[in-house]
Amino acid sequence: MTIEIRRFSSAQPDYAQQMDTLLAWEAVSDAQVQKTVSDIVFDIRTRGDAALIEYTNKFDRMNVSSMAQLELNQEQLQKALDELPAERRTALLLAAERVRAYHEKQKQDSWDYTEADGTLLGQKVTPMDRVGIYVPGGKAAYPSSVLMNAIPAHVAGVQEIIMVVPTPDGELNQLVLAAAAAAGVSRVFTVGGAQAVAALAYGTETVPGVDKIVGPGNIYVATAKRMVFGQVGIDMIAGPSEILVVCDGKTDPDWIAMDLFSQAEHDEDAQSILVSTDADFLDAVKASIDKLLPTMERAEIIRTSLTERGALIHAQSDADAIAIINRIAPEHLELSVEDPQAWLPAIRHAGAIFMGRYTAEALGDYCAGPNHVLPTSGTARFSSPLGVYDFQKRSSLIMCSADGASELGKTASVLARGEFLTAHARSAEYRIKD
Numbered sequence: 015m016t017i018e019i020r021r022f023s024s025a026q027p028d029y030a031q032q033m034d035t036l037l038a039w040e041a042v043s044d045a046q047v048q049k050t051v052s053d054i055v056f057d058i059r060t061r062g063d064a065a066l067i068e069y070t071n072k073f074d075r076m077n078v079s080s081m082a083q084l085e086l087n088q089e090q091l092q093k094a095l096d097e098l099p100a101e102r103r104t105a106l107l108l109a110a111e112r113v114r115a116y117h118e119k120q121k122q123d124s125w126d127y128t129e130a131d132g133t134l135l136g137q138k139v140t141p142m143d144r145v146g147i148y149v150p151g152g153k154a155a156y157p158s159s160v161l162m163n164a165i166p167a168h169v170a171g172v173q174e175i176i177m178v179v180p181t182p183d184g185e186l187n188q189l190v191l192a193a194a195a196a197a198g199v200s201r202v203f204t205v206g207g208a209q210a211v212a213a214l215a216y217g218t219e220t221v222p223g224v225d226k227i228v229g230p231g232n233i234y235v236a237t238a239k240r241m242v243f244g245q246v247g248i249d250m251i252a253g254p255s256e257i258l259v260v261c262d263g264k265t266d267p268d269w270i271a272m273d274l275f276s277q278a279e280h281d282e283d284a285q286s287i288l289v290s291t292d293a294d295f296l297d298a299v300k301a302s303i304d305k306l307l308p309t310m311e312r313a314e315i316i317r318t319s320l321t322e323r324g325a326l327i328h329a330q331s332d333a334d335a336i337a338i339i340n341r342i343a344p345e346h347l348e349l350s351v352e353d354p355q356a357w358l359p360a361i362r363h364a365g366a367i368f369m370g371r372y373t374a375e376a377l378g379d380y381c382a383g384p385n386h387v388l389p390t391s392g393t394a395r396f397s398s399p400l401g402v403y404d405f406q407k408r409s410s411l412i413m414c415s416a417d418g419a420s421e422l423g424k425t426a427s428v429l430a431r432g433e434f435l436t437a438h439a440r441s442a443e444y445r446i447k448d
């Protein structure tokens with residue numbers, strides 16, 4: 015079985031155009047999706063629970079008549095954790111522990127310093143009161159995403175973590191429930207899509223309004239998050255998963271083919287790209303792809319993803335490969351090379367960097383420790399992995415001594431009068447010593 019995958023070289027004349035075509039992706043664009051989501055958000059805002067129940071019945075093929083049927087209690091979550099088969103329970107708890115240990119390192123503390131005249135300046139770091147985590151559940155269940163969203167919030171000190179997760183046809187995934195118990199989620203509602211995002215943003219009679227909504231989701235979720243931003247904070251607009259593998263040609267091509275499959279299997283829109291300076295190695299990986307694809311459960315999704323959005327790129331040099339990395343700013347970068355540390359200083363944009371032949375990206379998705387909610391579609395140019403810092407906010411601290419107020423007052427007065435803001439000037443001047 016052979017499949018078509020786009021292949022090109024950085025030496026060919028239309029290379030820049032090839033890259034533009036390969037990377038063209040607009041996460042939230044379709045006017046029809048915008049209209050659908052805007053109607054849903056308005057409806058939830060004005061009709062609350064009643065609308066949430068209606069949309070859940072409609073989109074998740076449910077048949078409920080009250081919000082009580084759309085909330086899971088702590089006993090259900092704990093029971094799911096207690097009753098998991100031992101192997102799964104051990105794996106889940108180990109992953110949770112590793113994710114927690116990693117995120118503990120991210121915690122930011124308050125700080126201050128005192129100037130010579132006794133004036134204190136600083137920053138007070140405070141966790142958010144209540145956050146919403148969106149756990150996707152339309153096409154697949156993601157217990158790992160429960161951990162990745164809830165644990166950093168918990169580490170930050172957020173008191174209330176409200177989770178939403180769609181359960182199409184009313185099917186509960188026990189691993190998702192168990193992960194919610196392991197991660198310390200406060201409440202779980204089995205709702206999803208734009209209606210869940212709107213409910214978290216504006217609150218309904220039953221779902222508490224939150225301060226920030228985080229977590230990945232499909233285009234309806236992403237569009238809704240963008241729409242409610244301002245009412246609440248959001249983490250990022252995450253698009254389909256991506257992986258860029260850069261290989262020196264010395265890793266087993268079967269390993270690399272499977273690494274490409276690992277993200278392609280998420281979604282037809284996922285993007286898997288391989289870059290190598292070794293053209294023969296690109297051929298070898300292509301042969302592995304053709305050989306291994308029929309063995310995959312999600313072969314059709316992988317095929318579509320690789321055919322529509324995948325690529326094998328021949329780079330002319332390592333420097334060339336690095337330029338490609340920085341142009342793509344991938345969500346996941348796998349550096350399958352002899353000395354990945356040597357590459358690091360030149361890499362400027364990537365959500366997560368997996369270094370060396372042994373570091374499969376899949377380890378990061380589940381249990382290495384760093385977060386798997388990462389900037390996609392080139393947004394690693396300006397944003398970072400989900401982390402504890404997403405759940406903390408900062409307040410500036412200013413406490414002037416009498417001498418400090420007198421000195422600063424002179425400067426403030428001059429600038430305030432320059433802006434013709436007399437009250438500002440006089441407020442500062444009252445505190446200037448004679």
Ligand SMILES: NC(=O)c1ccc[n+]([C@@H]2O[C@H](COP(=O)([O-])OP(=O)(O)OC[C@H]3O[C@@H](n4cnc5c(N)ncnc54)[C@H](O)[C@@H]3O)[C@@H](O)[C@H]2O)c1
Binds near residue numbers: 254
């Ligand atoms: N970046 C990450 O960390 C990460 C992790 C896991 C999953 N993901 C991605 O998240 C996405 C999950 O998507 P999903 O669809 O499986 O689950 P989802 O939970 O995001 O979306 C399901 C919801 O979409 C809504 N919906 C579906 N069709 C609709 C329609 N026609 N009109 C209005 N609403 C509609 C429904 O309300 C449904 O509950 C995938 O793209 C996956 O790759 C990303």
Ligand SMILES: N[C@H](CO)Cc1c[nH]c[nH+]1
Binds near residue numbers: 256379387388
């Ligand atoms: N690769 C996804 C983030 O892009 C996360 C995930 C969850 N489960 C498996 N993978």
Ligand SMILES: [Zn+2]
Binds near residue numbers: 277
């Ligand atoms: Zn994944």
